[in-house]
Amino acid sequence: MALPNETLAAILHELPPSSLAAVACVSVRFNAVAERVLYASVYITEMLTESSPLPYRTLYWCEAMRRRPHLYDAARRLHIRWQASSPPAPPSPYLPNACDELARILRHLSLLESLDLFLGPANLVPGTEEHPPLHAVERAVAGCRFAQLRMCGLGADAAKGAQAYTRALGAFLGALPPVLRALRLDLAGAPPGLPPRALPALAQFRGSADAAAALLPGRPVRSLALVGDDADVTRENLPRMAATAGALRALDLSAMPARPLLLRNVSTHLPAVESLRVRLALRHTLHYSFSGIRILAGLSSVLRAFERLAFLDLSPTGVDGVGRADSLEELSLCMEWHRACPSLRRVVFPSQTDWVLGADGAWALVAAQD
Template identity: 50%
Template sequence: MSLPNETLVAVLDGLPASVLADVARVSRRLNAVAERLLYSAISITDLLSGSSPVPARTLQCCRSILSRPHLVDTIKRLHIRWHGDFRSLSPHALAAACTNVGIALQTLVALEGLDIFLGPANLANVPHNPVHAIERILGSCALPSLRFCSLGAEWSKDVRPYTDILPAFLSTACRLTHLKLSDHHQPILALSHGALPALFYFRGSPYTAASLLPGRPVQYLALIGQDSDVSPENLRQIALTSAPLRSLDLSAMQVRPILLRHISIHLAAPLEILKVRLALRHTLHYALSGIALLAGLSSVLANFPHLLCFDLSPTEIDGGRQANLTEEASLCADWSRACPSLTRIVFPSGNQWRLAGDGSWVLSSSSF
């Protein structure tokens, strides 16, 4: 075969993994090219149960990585997902599996994207082992090329908390721009002052955000958990970013109007995008009264001097109720008078309205 490797990569790139695996068995040369494509982005999912108590696919992947040291500079993305019921699992087997994943991860010095969700692994109590399941993986790892990182496991109030292993690991990721921590709910993430100098996006609990954001250039923030956790004290800390916070995503929590008012006091000035899942069951009866009652948000929106987009699409409504375009158009006019910077509004119906050049609001897309 006279084709250069670059051409073969272009031909094979984009093929399904099952096809690439077949190609790799054709010849040594095709194996070398296909193998690099197969291992450039690895995605593994394991379903744990009493009959399958260990993440077999993950462990097989780790063995494959360790047996192919020539590929360590090829592997750029690693995605691991575990799911299952912790009550039927072996805590010691899961702890050993985490250790094995960590051994393989240590070799991936060129890794740019890491996404690990360990499902029930941290719920299974390992006696005399206070280390979080994620930290059993990260303990001896340093990934200086990492840009995107998502870590977590299923969470409850009585599970093992994170220790200083997590901040020690994050401190090695000097190029990290995107960070998601789905189960870190502790009041402090003890990072050194100069850690994560390039962090641009964060998704996690209000407590973690309040500890992490001060002094860092985070411009996009997504909060998880309960809206009662977003206290004025947390918001004051979140506001101390070194770059203006442009976007706030509250679609993962039920938001009451009092939280929007707190945000308007502490974070309003820099925000350009606000995405909210309103707790209508606490404040409005959408199906009975219509969205005209949302006009009450005008007084809050008046405190957002730079807001460009107000997105209410995550808000849950009665699925049988059709959108009232007249009411939506009226709200667009009311809100834009209160907040003249607005140019786009997305309603719970999914309808998107945009400000036209003549100052009128037009329906630009619809969910119906």
């Protein structure tokens, strides 16, 4: 075949992994190109159960990479997620060994651009003499240096008595390249030992309110997603979240049940938000004189405080809390909210219906989201 390897690789990038594995059997040349494509993006999700307590797929991948050191520089995206079964089985005492195996490979993948690790119950294994107490994520990324990393997500299951993050996390984050733009952390507060000048280009963050309050000040974060409970967002940490190098534009509250009181507080400190995604906690919070979806009319006074809000996404809100969708009621709400918040241009309701304000000033139903 006269095609250069670069063109062949571009074609193979469009194939699913199963097809790539078949293509790799065609010839030595196809195998070499297909392998680099196949190992460039790795996504592993596995359930740890009593009968299968170890992340065998991850360990198989580690062994495969060890046998193919020529592919270290091909790896660009690595997403690994270990989940505990329900009800959870006791974590295997060999999980720290699995973290060490993962670390041995990660140290060679210096050209990674996206790394997302969620190590599930690995952090619930008590420390031993062989494996001194250390957070599972820190064990996995110890000694790693990523020159091109643009997205990083780190986490593990939390429980009473689980190993907390140490200054090793701050040292790892501080050594990340200045090109890092997106970060997800599951820690409750500030990363211990994080240098003040670290993460200079951070644009997106997902984590707890206290972690956001510690990380956002002085950094150019434009998009924030909060996890936890809405009570975690307080009058003390909200002003610190607002102290970014530029105005925060997008706020995602879909991972917590948000009461209207939280939205009022958010509008006070983050009035420049243009995109708001929220899972409303409606029961016992809004006036019951409204029936069905009209209960959402109580949001008008909240939306009035947002100066630039253009997109309101209520799709994470459970339909049971607001009744079934009615296009006339939704249209009425769109018009009412637009009067309260003139910058509003698009609304997605709990029913997944999508309404957009047209150039003629009329609201139109676009389509139901999948």
